[in-house]
Amino acid sequence: MRVEPAATRVRSVSLLADHPGTPSAARRTARLALQEWELSRLADDVELCVSELVGNTVQHAKGVRGERTVVLSLRCSPSWLIVEVSDEDPTPPTLPAAQLPLSDSGRGLFIVRALTDATWWAPREPRGKSVLCRFDFDRP
Numbered sequence: 001m002r003v004e005p006a007a008t009r010v011r012s013v014s015l016l017a018d019h020p021g022t023p024s025a026a027r028r029t030a031r032l033a034l035q036e037w038e039l040s041r042l043a044d045d046v047e048l049c050v051s052e053l054v055g056n057t058v059q060h061a062k063g064v065r066g067e068r069t070v071v072l073s074l075r076c077s078p079s080w081l082i083v084e085v086s087d088e089d090p091t092p093p094t095l096p097a098a099q100l101p102l103s104d105s106g107r108g109l110f111i112v113r114a115l116t117d118a119t120w121w122a123p124r125e126p127r128g129k130s131v132l133c134r135f136d137f138d139r140p
Contacts, residue, residue, distance in 0.1 A: 009037055009076040017058050017068035017087065026054045026072045030083070033074050039081065042135060045115045046074075046083060052108035053085035053131050056093065079137055080117075086130040093121050093131055 011033040015022045030050045034043045050072060057070045071086040093109060109131075113119045116133040123129050 012073040014071045017070045023054050026050050049112045057087040081135040084130050084132045088128040090127050
């Protein structure tokens with residue numbers, strides 16, 4: 001599958017991590033962007049990945065003082081879609097090995113890895129991290 005035109009498309013939203021509506025707002029943002037970009041066929045997988053990544057942020061970033069935010073960014077090129085979820089917690093995520101059985105933690109990232117072509121994380125300056133995943137359009 002190919003996306004036209006060649007320009008990269010971006011959608012980003014900053015949400016309060018402690019608000020009960022944050023996960024659903026993030027999922028809705030992703031689904032609407034994909035509809036606008038004519039990528040609705042990816043919506044279920046992307047929405048599940050967004051849900052897992054935002055849920056991890058809400059659950060694991062409790063050590064951050066003050067108002068915690070989570071930023072969801074979607075970037076689409078003709079060849080791929082990247083989903084990025086950022087927070088203020090600098091603690092690296094535990095990306096699980098691709099084998100079973102799974103412990104009580106890491107299941108969400110295991111799901112993300114299973115649905116995407118790549119999953120990684122990066123530190124953010126001055127503090128925090130981003131967890132990213134990529135959907136390639138040229139896969140069978």
